[in-house]
Amino acid sequence: MTVKQALKRPEILAPAGTLEKLKTAISYGADAVYIGGNAYGLRSRAGNFSFAEMAEGIKYANDHHAKVYVAANMVTHEGNQAGAGEFFREIRDLGISAVIISDPALVEICITEAPGLAVHLSTQASATNYETLEFWREEGLERVVLAREVSMEEVAEIRKHTSVELEAFIHGAMCISYSGRCTLSNHMSMRDANRGGCSQSCRWKYELFDLPFGTERNRLTPSSVSEKFSMSAVDLSMIEHLPDLIENGVDSLKIEGRMKSIHYVSTVANVYKKAVDSYMDDPKNYICKQEWIDELWKVAQRELSTGFYYHTPTENEQLFGPRRKIPQYKFIGEVLNYDEDTHIATIRQRNVFSVGDDIEFYGPGLRHFTQQVTEMRNEQQEIIDRAPHPMMLLTMPVTQPVQVGDMVRKRK
Structure with a gap:
């Protein structure tokens, strides 16, 4: 790939499930963090922020020239929108840089009732083509978080046809369902995944059974296949492919993991900060160092892959059988x-x-x-x-x- 002129340094965007994680992420190199408020988010078990904690986090970020975004990306049912306008005005007045939304109703409420608060479209909205991005730009959004199913070729095509900011995931857990829009948790544990209660049913261990055609269900026999997981995807890591993302105009490199530890947040932010700085200092002679890859493996909880960026994931991007690499x-x-x-x-x-x-x-x-x-x-x-x-x-x-x-x- 030919290095383009005047490359823009992308933002490193890290997860911050708590105030401690927010400060850690920024200290270790994040240009921005995304947090959850006490409503409208998709991580009910994360240490979601009170308004007072938001204010402290914003001050810390401002002191270190960083930004804070709030994820409000739940899918609303009737009545869930109540109070949204007041919530958005409150976080705007605190100094939040942007809010991340997927539901069109919440987008409309934020734009009309909290003018001045930037809106970013969540990956939950499954934006996969530039016509979609143009629609949201015309609605007043300044950034779109691309669906995780978008390929690198599609990223390049999208960038050619729209001026809206592009945010893309570069590291962390991958959902087995399309853009994370799953109802498995709803059916298996009565917890609504799209309203913050996902029980991660896809990560459970299941037993497999053989059911030959015509066999009665009460005569199921255990399968000879030894699989600890049936639907669990490996994690994403793009550390070896940062030039593709930067040269294709991705404005924000997003790390997943609001429920991960400060060990994880500090290590991953640290590595990507070092890698991005190294690339921007000398794009033509950039080399991804093995020590960066080794560092990420010190906190990896699952195996790693490039997700959908270069090919459709196969069985090799699923967890099954004995672990092929164990964190040390x-x-x-x-x-x-x-x-x-x-x-x-x-x-x-x-x-x-x-x-x-x-x-x-x-x-x-x-x-x-x-x-x-x-x-x-x-x-x-x-x-x-x-x-x-x-x-x-x-x-x-x-x-x-x-x-x-x-x-x-x-x-x-």
């Missing part, structure tokens, strides 16, 4: 303080670790180093050989300088 790291803590004179770090524990463990510190800019735990002390400065209690504070000597906000992990 776990998040064990974060740095709260560092004394430059004594080289002692104060750490908040997140998972159990012990003296003698080999651990890795990492921070923004892909700073990282490994060392062995040689000594630990609890808050009473008593020597301990194990940190077993969640969120406990401890101190330990470190072999290289660390910074507040750095993370700690170890091999499982």
Whole structure:
């Protein structure tokens, strides 16, 4: 692909299920984050933000030259729209940069009742062609999140025919259903997936049975096929293909995962920030480094693929049978303080670790180093050989300088 002139640096857009994750994502390189409010979103189990938390998050983002978007992408039934205008006005006045919507009723309410608040079309609306994007542009939307089923060839064609901003997913979980519009959860657990209650029925483990033609149902026999999952897609990762996205005019690179940990958010934002910066510094000589790929695998919970960008997913993009690659790291803590004179770090524990463990510190800019735990002390400065209690504070000597906000992990 020929490098175009005056390439625009894309925004790195990270998930933020809580205020802590918002600050982490921005600290580790995100240009913008998307959060959920207390209504109209699709992640009822995420740590959705109160207005007070939104205000704090917006201030933090503004201080770091970042933006905050609110996902309000539920499919509304009769009565669900009540209060939407007031909600949109409230978040507009707080300083939210844009709201992400899929339902046309909520789009209309936002545009008419909260003028000045930018609207982005959610991927739930399944926008797959430039005529659709032009329709939404004429309605007043400034950005469209493309359907995850769009190919790279289609991204290029869409960019040629519309000026609306393009947002595309680059990393994270993929839904087995078209653009996430699924009712499996509704039928199997009475939780409405399109109104925030998805129970992820596609991720459940199912038993398979053989049913030869003409066999009575009460004579089912277990299948000889050993499958732990029947409908579970692998995750998306476009780290090796960022030039295609940038050169085809994608304005915002979106990371999935509002319910993922700060370990996940920090690592993924960190890697894509480094990769995008590297590409923009020297597009013609850009190379995707193996260390970036290895870093992403430290937080991957499923196998990775390029989704629909280059071909229609096959059985190789589904989870079945024994795992083909297993995550090898776990998040064990974060740095709260560092004394430059004594080289002692104060750490908040997140998972159990012990003296003698080999651990890795990492921070923004892909700073990282490994060392062995040689000594630990609890808050009473008593020597301990194990940190077993969640969120406990401890101190330990470190072999290289660390910074507040750095993370700690170890091999499982």
